[in-house]
Amino acid sequence: MLRINDKLNVTVPEDTDNPFLRGLFAPLGTEYDADTDSLTVIGKIPRDLNGMYVRNGHNQIHAPMGVYHPFDGDGMVHSIRFDDGKATYHNRLVKTVGYLAEKAAGGISLWPGMLEPHLGTRRGWGAMGAMKDNAGVDVVAHCGHLIVSMTQCGEPYKLSMDTLDTIGVEDWGRRLQPIGICSHYKTDNDTGEMMFFNFTETYPYMHYGVVDRNNNLAHYVPIELPGPRWPHDMGMTANYSILHDLPYHFDKEKLERGERKLEFFAEQPARFGVVPRYGDNSSIRWFETKPCFVLHLSNCFEDGDWVHMDGCIQKRPGKPSVGDQGEDAHERIRKHLDKHNTHTHMYRWSFNMKSGEVKEGSLDEEVSEFPVVANDFAGKPYTYSFNTLFKPGNWWMCGVKKLNVHTGTDQRFSYGDNRFGSECCVALRQGATSEDDGYILTFITDLNEMQSEVLILDARDLATGPVARIILPERIPNGAHACWVEADRLYGERVA
């Protein structure tokens, strides 16, 4: 059965000339519920694929205030749930406080985006305290719910695992106000804990916390940084969390004058703080490395005295700021997001907890981002990172690469001309015996047919092509982050 849950009042003009609100990015105005009988399935859905693939993304509802950045849009979550060869699709807009206020105001934007916070006339959310909390970046399952959030820090919104309907702000999230939570919290399937961080423009500039397996805020401590920073991800191993102090941030003195322009301070080392899971500012150990910026990590793990952190490095991050540079704002955003401009590639940083020694170097030189591993291998030694490949000139996701981090060898699958994917997930099949014994999942938007689908690949052999494709009721826009929720984690952590 195909059911329409709601029709949204999209006021973004269909003929907009904004490249981040049309084509691949054009917002979707309908919320659907669809089961297998109403979905076209090409191939066969594996019966040993059980659980849910969920993706968040920006789906701007109202005509924006000022320059629109593609990370400003309202969060919309899409899910495909697999059960014994059947699939069910849902999509829902995250009903944030900001969205509801704009709806009540008659369908207009009340807050500016991340590039023009000075346009704001009312208090907002995030590290800048100015923009709307769109809850459109990350999505993770914890304690039987989905938690969505935005990068600039905001409230952790709790969604129903069954329908994706917004339940509200997590109870523990209210204790983090007004800072909130930054996207890229990490869950440990072995313990049921979730680690997170946030950041602010004022001292101490960062906090770190742990939510336990029973959904209680078990730990929340300040972490002192030298100034305001703009971190994006954190690492997790069995015993440690790894926090980031990177030389790509607002200039402290300019910020005091109200100027917010991200700059790369090429002479300033990157610092990574390795902290025991329940440690604090007194027990964190900082390691300095070559200057860089890091968006996303693939995995971290321990090996004796060493803590290893793998992820995608940017040695020369770009400038997304708008203002007086005399270039079209959209063109600057496009250049900044182009992973080929920043030559983003896989890298390993290694920290010796005994001697303080640091090692670093590339794992792979090819441009890639959004690296993911199987959930059950997060924080542990691993072999395969599944990374997204990008079409040069844009940040459109054109394929997936399976990188062996030990040998540097790889497999890959291209989505095809004018077909662009989402962040992948590794869905281990039930009874899996290795970290690639399962499936790679992604949502594809096909600009040739102007339709979208779920793509299922064999994780052991990407090159054999799709195991199955499931055509969705309507084209969906480009997305942000995604997660895989195993069938036995849908309604609570494995560890009671």
Ligand SMILES: [Fe+2]
């Ligand atoms: Fe991210």
